[in-house]
Amino acid sequence: MNKKIVIIGGGFGGLSAAKTFKNKNVDVTLVNKTNYHLFQPLLYQVATASLSPSDIASPIRSILRNQQNVKVILDEVIEINKENSYINLKSEGHISFDYLIIAVGAKHSYFGHDEWEKFAPGLKTLNDALNIRERVLSSFEKAEITEDLLEREKYLNFVIVGGGPTGVEMAGAIAEIARDTLVKDFRNIDSKNTKIQLIEGQERLLMAYDNKLSEYTRTTLEKMGVKVRAKTVVTEINENGIKIGDEFISSNNVIWAAGNKAAPVLKTLNIELDNSGRVIVDSDLSIPLYPNIFVIGDAANAKDNSGVLLPGLAPVATQAGKYVANLIIKDQNKEQRKAFKYFDKGTMATIGRAKAVVKIGGFEFTGFFAWLTWTFVHIMFLVSFRSKVIVMLQWLWLYISNQRNSRLIVKENIDIEQKTLN
């Protein structure tokens, strides 16, 4: 009898595990909430209208279509029963397993202020990205129509909370939209009057990088017209804007890129979670007392040899998925388990057109060459050959023309239509 392996999640970790089982004598079931794998590092480009959803999302069934030992189920897992080795699905019964790989990822955390979510959307899913895109584009449209100057100011004020890579990338992209892309498109507003502020609680941007890169990022953003405010704490967000310390900024466009918490289903494991809701795993990424249950990627609190927490990055999840799948295969031969080792190939973030920061091993560099490296690496890791070609072309076009081509407000339209029908 082949061992039954269940993978929850079709992100970098889950997909990497599933692929590693290719041609092995195991029966794999991959359960995912959506029918696609999302290339999350480029999600901000969908939110800022440079790429289309289908450029960075590929149907999981297509990716795994030639792997006959993998079954894909589009469903949501609502409970994990570790004692009796099964998971419960939202719509259809349960699935039992011999091995379970939990790769459910994280969502944004509002540090106990969940009521802020509706005023300050985060950026984790394709829907988040589409919501932000529509909100940003609609704001310019509303600013164009209104004759109330205070209201116009509210629509043209953009506040991004969180100075990590996502916050930096969003701030840079919105600055480019306001100053380059839209500059000729409007008649009543001067889109150069857009105010973009990037708020960070700690003392500098991109805390995972060295001070020099943080500094470069700050000055580059400032040249692009972004006001960077470090050591600044958000105290309130509502429908009118955001409060920072005692200062209230009127804004229709508050974007949240500040915190993460692991997916809620992990609570059903009934084991110790860290402050961010992640499962504290052993050195082989299994959970205590259950050597057949693994947690990988953003859902795991895993440490390297020196006790440093592994970062929530795609390469960590990908390597962990491959490691766990190989470990399960070796388990059949009763081999001793070796601890997971993350091989750090480097990290990078883009700030804007021809501007990025890269850190590879001891090397750090910035500017045009860093941006080329970023571009090359991201295209290389896109799942399908087709996406690679399309994204390359979209970027080439963006670089030459400064035009963003996915500037569609689709949901607004739903509202209008529904109102008309009612």
Add this chain to the structure above:
Amino acid sequence: MNKKIVIIGGGFGGLSAAKTFKNKNVDVTLVNKTNYHLFQPLLYQVATASLSPSDIASPIRSILRNQQNVKVILDEVIEINKENSYINLKSEGHISFDYLIIAVGAKHSYFGHDEWEKFAPGLKTLNDALNIRERVLSSFEKAEITEDLLEREKYLNFVIVGGGPTGVEMAGAIAEIARDTLVKDFRNIDSKNTKIQLIEGQERLLMAYDNKLSEYTRTTLEKMGVKVRAKTVVTEINENGIKIGDEFISSNNVIWAAGNKAAPVLKTLNIELDNSGRVIVDSDLSIPLYPNIFVIGDAANAKDNSGVLLPGLAPVATQAGKYVANLIIKDQNKEQRKAFKYFDKGTMATIGRAKAVVKIGGFEFTGFFAWLTWTFVHIMFLVSFRSKVIVMLQWLWLYISNQRNSRLIVKENIDIEQKTLN
């Protein structure tokens, strides 16, 4: 003082009129419900996951950005006051005009059965296309999960109502999805068991073409696995399926491509409309007694010299937009108006991969060469250079690989997330 011209609608007619005013001494305001111009002839390709929304939709502001005499407003017109020469907007006051060009298009008509709409979505807007895409893709997912054979049958039954170009194109594309694209992707269902039926009330498909082309279309569709049923009338549509005469077909996928009615705002003109809600216009496309108000495109009931109704096609709208704009310019010199003449460059419809029908003047042809012609013409008329390149690549990819790359179920996901949040 420049004349104030208001254009309602950014489709083929409205946009063509706006562009014709380039460098003329007039002030143009274009009001549109969405922020994009939609290339409607390819909408079925979004519904069937071959193209992304942004491939066939371009921001109207971008298209007109270099035309300083055009102002674009994203809003909905709720009333046209012909006596006092102004229009009322849904959100912000009213706009007065010297000349008005009404190019509001049509939506689908359920022949008095508006309650059918929610079970049998039509295909007019980007949202319609996304809804149909999600419904079709979700049906395969649900058929994969369920163990109830009757339910599975319901999910794999596709019924398209209406044998015009849209119906034929949808039926052909769904047949290709079921038999080629998805064939390896599922484990529990054999997607070859998909049943696709195309229902037409009149005696043959594509009534606008000659009998020979209709016959070719029918046999081609039948070879692709589509059951074509002419002279068949729909008597009922509900959540379980569709009733044809006395026969009930259980189906989760009924798609409506049968009838059109012009946009409801035309009623506020308080003049004679035809059975499909279109305005009956004079030979110069103006409305009776108001030589400064024009109706063009799908919203107009316009006849050629021999009294034949002009069809609801993109070229008719485009030529009419240009004609009316030029007529308004000439009006300033008190020139005599000449009647509108439609120059028929031909019509075409695609059935599937390398299969299409084309009618140009006296010529009619079918098959691979017709399909190449269709492909070439459609790429040529896409608004932007970028769309041309991207769409060409997407089609090349589809042709080589049979893979459809926009197979994303995004809205399903919204539901799941919203439920989780609530």
